[in-house]
Amino acid sequence: xxxxxxKRFAQAVFVVIxxxxxxxVAIRMTGDPALMIAQGATNITQADLDRIREGLGLNQxxxxxxxDSLRGLVTWDLGNSFVGGTPVNLxxxxxxxxxxxxxxxxxxxxxxxxxxxxIRAAVARGRGSDQLIRIFSLLGLSFPNFWLAxxxxxxxxxxxxxxxxxxxxxxxxxxxxxxxxxxxxxATNVRLVRTTMLETLNSQYIMVARAKGLSERKVLYKHxxxxxxxxxxxxxxxxxxxxxxxxxxxxxxxxWPGMGxxxxxxxxxxxxxxxxxxxxxxxxxxxxxxxxxxxxxxxxDPRIRTK
Amino acid sequence: MNKxxxxxxxxxxxxxxxxxxxxxxxxxxxxxxxxxxxxxxxxSGSGKSVMSxxxxxxxxxxxxxxxxxRILFSSxxxxxxxxxxCDQEAxxxxxxxxxxxxxxxxxxxxxPVFTIGDQLCEVLILHEKRSRAEAMVEAERLLVLVRLPDxxxxxxxxxxxxxxxxxxxxxxxxxxxxxxxxxxxxxPTTALDVTVQAEILNIMKxxxxxxxxxxxxITHDMGVVAEMADDVVVMWQGEKVEAGAVEEIFxxxxxxxxxxxxxxxxxxxxxxxxxxxxxxxxTVLRNGELVKxxxxxxxxxxxxxxxxxxxxxxxxxxxxxxxxxxxxTTHRNFAVSRVGFEIYPGETLALxxxSGSGKSxxGRTIQQLQESANGEVWFDGKPMSKMKLAERQRLRREVQYxxxxxxASLDPRRTVGDSIAEPILTHGLLDRxxxxxxxxxxxxxxxxxxxxxxxxxxxxxSGGQRQRVCIARALASKPRLIIADEALSALxxxxxxxxxxxxxxxxxxxxxxxxxxxxxxxxxxxxSHRVAxxxxxQIMEIGKRTDVFERTAHxxxxxxxxxxxxxxxxxxxxxxxxxxxxPSSIHPVNAPPALNPLREIASGHFVAQERV
Numbered sequence: 067x068x069x070x071x072x073k074r075f076a077q078a079v080f081v082v083i084x085x086x087x088x089x090x091v092a093i094r095m096t097g098d099p100a101l102m103i104a105q106g107a108t109n110i111t112q113a114d115l116d117r118i119r120e121g122l123g124l125n126q127x128x129x130x131x132x133x134d135s136l137r138g139l140v141t142w143d144l145g146n147s148f149v150g151g152t153p154v155n156l157x158x159x160x161x162x163x164x165x166x167x168x169x170x171x172x173x174x175x176x177x178x179x180x181x182x183x184x185i186r187a188a189v190a191r192g193r194g195s196d197q198l199i200r201i202f203s204l205l206g207l208s209f210p211n212f213w214l215a216x217x218x219x220x221x222x223x224x225x226x227x228x229x230x231x232x233x234x235x236x237x238x239x240x241x242x243x244x245x246x247x248x249x250x251x252x253a254t255n256v257r258l259v260r261t262t263m264l265e266t267l268n269s270q271y272i273m274v275a276r277a278k279g280l281s282e283r284k285v286l287y288k289h290x291x292x293x294x295x296x297x298x299x300x301x302x303x304x305x306x307x308x309x310x311x312x313x314x315x316x317x318x319x320x321x322w323p324g325m326g327x328x329x330x331x332x333x334x335x336x337x338x339x340x341x342x343x344x345x346x347x348x349x350x351x352x353x354x355x356x357x358x359x360x361x362x363x364x365x366x367d368p369r370i371r372t373k
Numbered sequence: 374m375n376k377x378x379x380x381x382x383x384x385x386x387x388x389x390x391x392x393x394x395x396x397x398x399x400x401x402x403x404x405x406x407x408x409x410x411x412x413x414x415x416x417s418g419s420g421k422s423v424m425s426x427x428x429x430x431x432x433x434x435x436x437x438x439x440x441x442x443r444i445l446f447s448s449x450x451x452x453x454x455x456x457x458x459c460d461q462e463a464x465x466x467x468x469x470x471x472x473x474x475x476x477x478x479x480x481x482x483x484x485p486v487f488t489i490g491d492q493l494c495e496v497l498i499l500h501e502k503r504s505r506a507e508a509m510v511e512a513e514r515l516l517v518l519v520r521l522p523d524x525x526x527x528x529x530x531x532x533x534x535x536x537x538x539x540x541x542x543x544x545x546x547x548x549x550x551x552x553x554x555x556x557x558x559x560x561p562t563t564a565l566d567v568t569v570q571a572e573i574l575n576i577m578k579x580x581x582x583x584x585x586x587x588x589x590x591i592t593h594d595m596g597v598v599a600e601m602a603d604d605v606v607v608m609w610q611g612e613k614v615e616a617g618a619v620e621e622i623f624x625x626x627x628x629x630x631x632x633x634x635x636x637x638x639x640x641x642x643x644x645x646x647x648x649x650x651x652x653x654x655x656t657v658l659r660n661g662e663l664v665k666x667x668x669x670x671x672x673x674x675x676x677x678x679x680x681x682x683x684x685x686x687x688x689x690x691x692x693x694x695x696x697x698x699x700x701x702t703t704h705r706n707f708a709v710s711r712v713g714f715e716i717y718p719g720e721t722l723a724l725x726x727x728s729g730s731g732k733s734x735x736g737r738t739i740q741q742l743q744e745s746a747n748g749e750v751w752f753d754g755k756p757m758s759k760m761k762l763a764e765r766q767r768l769r770r771e772v773q774y775x776x777x778x779x780x781a782s783l784d785p786r787r788t789v790g791d792s793i794a795e796p797i798l799t800h801g802l803l804d805r806x807x808x809x810x811x812x813x814x815x816x817x818x819x820x821x822x823x824x825x826x827x828x829x830x831x832x833x834x835s836g837g838q839r840q841r842v843c844i845a846r847a848l849a850s851k852p853r854l855i856i857a858d859e860a861l862s863a864l865x866x867x868x869x870x871x872x873x874x875x876x877x878x879x880x881x882x883x884x885x886x887x888x889x890x891x892x893x894x895x896x897x898x899x900x901s902h903r904v905a906x907x908x909x910x911q912i913m914e915i916g917k918r919t920d921v922f923e924r925t926a927h928x929x930x931x932x933x934x935x936x937x938x939x940x941x942x943x944x945x946x947x948x949x950x951x952x953x954x955x956p957s958s959i960h961p962v963n964a965p966p967a968l969n970p971l972r973e974i975a976s977g978h979f980v981a982q983e984r985v
Contacts, residue, residue, distance in 0.1 A: 270481040279469035368531040
């Protein structure tokens, strides 16, 4: 197991290096930041541009710049935003918790809802409740998230005036964004849980568990669910990555002060230190989550652990 | 009903079971008595498993309905309860405690993610309200009871770390944990090797005597019935056709189906006095009458005057199983070590051995599905290693493989006609279209099916028919050698008898050679010219069938033969004591297994120096 974790960790480090290199190169291909800073200002001289470049460290060779950005990441000194000169780490310090809490909240909602529903559908395969659950999941899949978000705002904020339409201010403000993302995640997850569960329920050991006289609850939630865990964890891990990407839209609609909003504004303002940091941090998060997923395999499945 | 003054513990009374609108069991009645074993015998589709699932009321989960009948179960004195009237809640108190069950597939019966200890304790905690610590102590005792060595360490291990035989013993321990009054064993040894089967049957018999429980033993193997049963119920197409004491059933079977079943069972030792493989007529049931079909003949098809068709020389095959952190191989599975044999035109060589003996690995290597580490395979006088690409392709055409599982070896989304046509087209033997279609039709008729079946899909066929389709596919490329890898093991005995005859007819008419890989000694005895006995990747004994079976020289061969249950209850005997599991063929790279050189004790009869 230790060897397994060490190997996975080494792989993750390699991925991080590759990702950070790609980000650094890609950002530099979008144009000269000095020109971006200088744009709008009149009678800029070559000397002014050089000064800006020197200030940003852009006159250094690429490798030095790249290592500097890595060091910045480690020391949490991410440079200053082009817009207003705020240190990027302060922006991220605020935005990252907002995004993570939203992402985890919606993941949590979707897992807690989809597992019992998926199991229920699998057990009642082909019968009424299965049909109903599948119809709802299809509906959930068919909503575009921005549309669903807008409808929720119209209903709960404008008409009923129950929930705040935007911003992050206490628990009430969490409900709609988390629900929007949760609905779409749940719709896919229910189907996934149902399919893996159906396969597991056909196994001989489920029959054996029932023949022992165990209650249906124990059979399903202890014996079957643990065996479904591998495909589920894999998928939840991948989903979390996709979720961090897709969160931009939701954050825009609800004006959520998270990484998505930060990235969106940074793109609009060509605020490249902010953009680079956001992309790097999100990538690191995704790599980290996948590492956790790999370790979770070993915990859940002894066949991997004891190999 | 009263038998020897006993009251039945289970009384099944005109039970009918149906799924949807199709009845699976019709008016089934029989009794089970405490301390006795009732064997329920029948082939696939007879409803015997549904019967056991119905007693447990587990059939409900699969959608079974019970239009009529009663299943009276009396655990103590007085009137029993009708299990069909119990709700699932009440059934849960009976399952695992009063009635326990053992299933066919030990490899999949245990939950892979929980330890053996956890799974054993679960029953004890549930039904006997023991604490976990108490349950663990009891679990260890149970593992000792089923003769598992090192019981304490075993509690912390996971199912995948155990062999099939060990897992089935764990299953027995689990079933017996609460000392049930009735044990239902559904084909408990079918998936196991004969020597392991013999040991499991012994354990079950001993524990039954010790606990005085009743047992329902479901099987299709008449040998196992003769070995285990006190009473026998024969089921056919969902109905009981005959019931009685085991001696009666075997000595004077009344119903034609029972007689057919008994006639189809290959009997070990039936070939004594015959020098060549013998084709025997089939006993089939036609309009309720028994009819003998086909001729009885010995066939001498092997041609030893010409050089061998296939020669395997010094073949070794390894698999790397364990690597160090730096990727260097530290342990290897020495699957096959320096094996050599020949097959002559028209000859059947049987390769027998238990799981892990390397018999399938050898077959796969000849078919070029597997690389060898050492040694040479000569086909038609040419070494495989020196063959050019085109010659290797030709070899793939002339050697065909038939697999064990006819369900898994046909593509479910293609018609059987397409599957049979594939080798013809791949090797460019005939033009696409009419010529190929005609040939496919011929092949189907050749194996006893009809040409118009080509457009059907595999799921429309029974197991036996599918295996015929696989044989037709193997014949499609006009092979000279067919490797049949446990090709009969998944079939019912009556179907098995048909397919054996088909193999023998094809050999006579087409001059085919067979490499017949099997663990079933009785079938091997019937079909083969020569036999090679494999143990842990090495040949222990090889020679003419008459030599190996009648003048057995190696103790391992002896052990295999003595482990085969005989379909004769009067011949029950104390078995040769068997010593545990087959050791592993995995060794450190620098310490390969010792080789046992073969010694010729009679002309063509070679035996390894003793080791087992």
